[in-house]
Amino acid sequence: MQLFASALLLAALVISAPAAQTKSTRAAGPVTAAVRIDLFSDFQCPACKVLHEQTIKRVKEEFAMKGKLRLVHHDFPLPQHKYARQAAILAAAADRLGKYDDVADALFRQQESWSQSGNVDAVVDSVLTPEERKKLREIAKDPAILAGIERDVQLGTRMKVGSTPTMIVTHDGKPNPVVGVVNYTVFSKYLNTIVGP
Amino acid sequence: MIRRVTLALRLLLGAVFIYAAYTKLRQSWLLFALSIDSYQLLPEWAVFGLARTLPALELALGVLLVAGVWLRYLSIAAAAILALFFSVMVVSYFRGAGIDCGCFGLGEPLSAKTLFRDGVLLAAAVVLVAYTRHRSNP
Numbered sequence: 242m243q244l245f246a247s248a249l250l251l252a253a254l255v256i257s258a259p260a261a262q263t264k265s266t267r268a269a270g271p272v273t274a275a276v277r278i279d280l281f282s283d284f285q286c287p288a289c290k291v292l293h294e295q296t297i298k299r300v301k302e303e304f305a306m307k308g309k310l311r312l313v314h315h316d317f318p319l320p321q322h323k324y325a326r327q328a329a330i331l332a333a334a335a336d337r338l339g340k341y342d343d344v345a346d347a348l349f350r351q352q353e354s355w356s357q358s359g360n361v362d363a364v365v366d367s368v369l370t371p372e373e374r375k376k377l378r379e380i381a382k383d384p385a386i387l388a389g390i391e392r393d394v395q396l397g398t399r400m401k402v403g404s405t406p407t408m409i410v411t412h413d414g415k416p417n418p419v420v421g422v423v424n425y426t427v428f429s430k431y432l433n434t435i436v437g438p
Numbered sequence: 439m440i441r442r443v444t445l446a447l448r449l450l451l452g453a454v455f456i457y458a459a460y461t462k463l464r465q466s467w468l469l470f471a472l473s474i475d476s477y478q479l480l481p482e483w484a485v486f487g488l489a490r491t492l493p494a495l496e497l498a499l500g501v502l503l504v505a506g507v508w509l510r511y512l513s514i515a516a517a518a519i520l521a522l523f524f525s526v527m528v529v530s531y532f533r534g535a536g537i538d539c540g541c542f543g544l545g546e547p548l549s550a551k552t553l554f555r556d557g558v559l560l561a562a563a564v565v566l567v568a569y570t571r572h573r574s575n576p
Contacts, residue, residue: 288536403547404536417469418545421476421537427485428475431468 266341267314267333270305276412276436277311281397283405284329285322285356288422290349292406296425303429309436314345315393317405324359329390331365334380343368410435440569447566448503451516454559455500461543462493473540477530495519510570517563524556 280297282289297312305312316333318325328348335344347368348355355361366374380386400409400416408419412435419428462470471489474480480488499519502512523541530537531548538544539552546552 418538419472420547421535422478423472423475424482426482427471431466431472434466434468
């Protein structure tokens with residue numbers, strides 16, 4: 242029964258993953274990887290910023306980009322964070338332009354300022370060309386963008402994500418939730434034991 | 439009466455420590471290290487050291503409490519460990535750290551419920567200390 246539930250969950254995760262044909266950088270690493278990390282994050286959450294900057298970027302470079310695991314970013318904007326949903330919409334739109342990483346980095350780097358001012362657009366614009374800004378505004382209006390975020394939130398809720406950041410590390414069909422900020426050294430030591438040679 | 443309460447408390451605490459150890463020992467010790475690390479209170483060497491030793495310590499303490507040996511000292515040890523856990527959890531909870539409790543394996547967020555549960559266990563351990571002292575000093 243538990244195995245069946247895990248298989249269903251895994252299927253839901255694969256279905257909800259950003260589409261491969263959109264050259265998305267929200268997901269990195271081979272789809273067939275034996276280890277999968279589903280990261281549920283909120284651009285306005287301070288702990289998510291720390292995890293992104295200290296751990297996730299290195300996990301992406303050292304593990305996902307080297308084909309050792311698959312890392313998928315899911316938006317999980319918390320209701321108490323006033324501008325988190327707007328930030329998630331703009332980042333998802335930027336992903337369609339192939340600029341997700343740049344926008345996500347900028348949003349986390351300048352989190353403190355836009356969390357207070359609410360001026361998310363200015364931060365996003367700072368890493369885009371004038372033409373990209375125009376395109377991004379159009380893409381952001383696409384209802385599919387918001388629907389994708391809602392799907393992420395629903396998936397997180399189904400996976401019992403109660404706070405951000407939460408990483409669900411799935412290995413051998415078994416999901417292991419890792420909640421909060423973890424240092425790269427500790428996390429990579431664990432990952433090295435499960436990704437194999 | 440005191441004898442019955444002492445028996446009930448040491449069996450309860452012993453079972454809790456054994457179960458806590460079991461949930462940690464059945465998974466990779468590195469997953470427990472991740473739970474400890476998420477508290478962001480210890481350096482890496484201490485995180486690894488604690489993750490390797492704490493489950494065994496909990497198991498030994500649980501078994502000895504159930505066996506009822508060296509009760510006077512073990513009840514103090516149990517109360518001290520629970521007081522330490524409780525303080526760390528309270529600090530992290532009020533710091534707003536959305537983390538895993540790490541108490542009984544993965545997947546249990548630190549919450550008012552986990553604080554209440556650990557508080558009750560701590561109170562039980564303190565009562566056990568008081569009762570075992572009472573028995574030792576008639």
